[in-house]
Amino acid sequence: MHPLVVAGLKFRFVKADSVFIGENRGGWIYAGQRPRHEVKCPDFYIMNSPLTLQELSNILDSELSPEDETTWNQERLTAIISIMNQALTEISHELDSDYQWEIRCPTQSEWIHAKNCEQIILQTGMKEILADAVSSNYRGAMMDGRPRRFEGRGPMQWHTATMEIHPKNPSIYALSSAPMDRQNIGLSVRLVVTPIRQGSPRIVPRSADYGANIRSELFWTTMLGVIPSFAIPWFRGLGDYVTEGWVNLLFGGLCVGFVTGAFWRPRRPVITYEDGVQQ
Structure with a gap:
């Protein structure tokens, strides 16, 4: 498949497949990473690398300072995604008409699937914003790759999940989080063009045996x-x-x-x- 170009940004094609998320090791220290479960991702497109300062300047049609590349909050992220989704309508004829499509940050399953397919480049020491809300474990997680919403109340509702890359070894990464109700330095944004999942989701069972x-x-x-x-x-x-x-x-x-x-x-x-x- 040829790369998809939206507003000057190139998105690489990732073929539909299953990816397994989480841990199945039984020790208590792995409780927050259980249960290990299968997620079925559809065909989607993903940026090979996070947004650069020049790409952000082109999207916003304005000059930005160097720190703007890695400084994010929810308001700024929402504005960028809104602009990109407007641009997506102009090339919608290039996408499968059987689905409705959107641009957003990747979910954890989409991110890992794209990495397994060698379609993304990781930057050491960065935290990439995901579309998922934070959670204490994978009980109730989505199994079709759609974003997980926050369940409950409290200050964590303003946080988003992130993938944190090791400062020196890009092959090492871990799920983390970042508050999005204020400016955050050291974050990066990678976007996906992905089908909007329709209907009720299939989720990981909420209770264990x-x-x-x-x-x-x-x-x-x-x-x-x-x-x-x-x-x-x-x-x-x-x-x-x-x-x-x-x-x-x-x-x-x-x-x-x-x-x-x-x-x-x-x-x-x-x-x-x-x-x-x-x-």
């Missing part, structure tokens, strides 16, 4: 903490201490078992698109 999780935790805490706590003094010939100091051994075993849970537990199931819940 708590019963299975509790049973697993009790089992592994016993196996990795409690049993060794009693077995070690027994095999060392301290049988009297096992019977007399069992409270201390039990407490110590529980502590060890809980600590191991922070770093290791069996991997959790991966949620496929078919396992999602239709809203």
